[in-house]
């Protein structure tokens with residue numbers, strides 16, 4: 627499929643073990659072992675946004691950057707949309723078996739919904755994703771990209787205590 631320039635997307639992120647991470651103003655967050663479904667939206671430049679998510683050499687800026695430093699993107703689902711249905715998607719995904727909002731406010735600083743990050747113990751089946759996310763399609767990701775992301779390492783701390791870009 628051709629990638630739309632704007633749209634809503636879901637990152638299916640695998641955590642092979644739990645990890646405690648300091649996420650900006652949210653403070654210390656424990657990400658559980660299992661899967662995290664992150665719902666985001668790009669008003670433009672969707673391709674560039676997804677490429678950024680898949681890259682490991684970047685300054686940690688958004689909430690999602692901190693999670694992706696310890697987790698692995700396994701699937702990306704995308705739908706072209708002018709509306710902002712991230713909240714609706716997050717709410718739909720939270721009906722999966724065993725699902726819960728992973729961290730209140732994660733990725734949803736701009737809205738009042740419970741959060742745009744949903745935790746599920748098992749990887750969601752494609753048929754469930756299709757049912758819960760109407761009009762969404764799964765992107766095919768190059769294996770090399772996935773492996774590149776798989777072992778993202780944090781850049782070293784500089785003398786000032788801030789992480790430096792490599």
Ligand SMILES: [Zn+2]
Nearest residue numbers: 713734737739
């Ligand atoms: Zn929301």
